[in-house]
Amino acid sequence: MLGRAANGVYWMARYLERAENTARLIDVGFHLALTRGNRASQEEEWKSVLTTTGQGAGYLVNHGEYTGVQVFNYLLREKDNPGSVLQMIEHARTNARVVRTSITNEVWEATNETWMLLRDLLSRPVRETNLGEVLAAIRRQAMLVRGAMEGSMLRNDVFNFARIGTFIERADSTARILDVKYYVLLPSVAWVGSNLDNVQWDTLLRSVAGNRAYSWLNAGNMDPRGIARFLILDRRFPRSLVFCYEKIRSNMAGLAMQYGGETQAHQLLRDAGAALHQITIEEVFEKGLHEFLREFIGKNTQIGGAIAADYRFIE
Structure with missing residues (x-):
């Protein structure tokens, strides 16, 4: 296999896994913030989510407070954030397209479907009322692609x-x-x-x-x-x-x-x-x-x- 193709399939899988892990972190941050008794403790929880993903410094460039809506929108969809879920899914699709002749149709279709679905879901700011729906979709789609790999690839x-x-x-x-x-x-x-x-x-x-x-x-x-x-x-x-x-x-x-x-x-x-x-x-x-x-x-x-x-x- 050529190095470019190996790189493509390797990073396709990494970006999909990272997107799912980010969604899981946002979910736990949201639920832990609800258990915190005051605003300072809630902000500390959201700060820890950014720290875990390694995106704390980038967040502070344009944001000063660690409010939940700001943090999870930054991690999910902000255009200025190269580590957002939306960017990762786009990178996964780009890499899948590079290696399209090396992966099965099922894997390509699942990856492309994931990109289209999440692009639409994240086209508008996410609110607390639909956060759960968005996070569930990210997890579900990542598992769909992995299932296609397991079930159809040599x-x-x-x-x-x-x-x-x-x-x-x-x-x-x-x-x-x-x-x-x-x-x-x-x-x-x-x-x-x-x-x-x-x-x-x-x-x-x-x-x-x-x-x-x-x-x-x-x-x-x-x-x-x-x-x-x-x-x-x-x-x-x-x-x-x-x-x-x-x-x-x-x-x-x-x-x-x-x-x-x-x-x-x-x-x-x-x-x-x-x-x-x-x-x-x-x-x-x-x-x-x-x-x-x-x-x-x-x-x-x-x-x-x-x-x-x-x-x-x-x-």
Whole structure:
């Protein structure tokens, strides 16, 4: 596969995953803001959403206050924001068009349909009254494209690059959400064990679609350390760091077989995966959760860069 095509399918998948993750973050920010007792606390929650997405500095260029309507419209549709959901969906469609001869008709049609639907939904400012509808559509359409990939594509290098892009992006998102949200919620010592405390932790899990799975596995016990273990080390949960890296390893192995050998990215991934499998949650907290997650995010970015270099991606 040419580097340009590999780059296209890889980033098509990453942009779709990032758009869905942004929608999930907005949803959790909105619900957590509702639990905050005053305006300052609500603004702090919306600020944390921007921080998690890495868009805090860009937001402050044109906005001074962290009001909900301003923040979620900035993240969803603002023209001056290159990281908005609307921009990401357009980038995903552009990349899909570049590789249209390499993907199936089902994948192209699902991607194009997603772009048309969200372009219309986001053509006007989003209000609190229709925010839920918009966020649900983003999540639904991203899953539609992934379903088309799973159900119609050959398990070849095109599929492998798409899956690698999805799980590199997903691992980054889970790590950032846990890093930022954990410290937003942790200081609420007076609320530990209260209904409000449980609602907030449940909402955090909702941001990664893990609230029901975690509750089922842990009998509804909202334990911060247990949540961290679930999101980092539970191999059964499809958004945990360990799960993402097991899928990346599998698809990277597929590339090695097809191209006749491993690359530097394979070794970086092997080292990072081994570290994840060997560490315990007690060791994570002994090291410092924030420090562990920042190190993970850095290594994840390094692996993504190595993949682009090894397979000659063209930006």
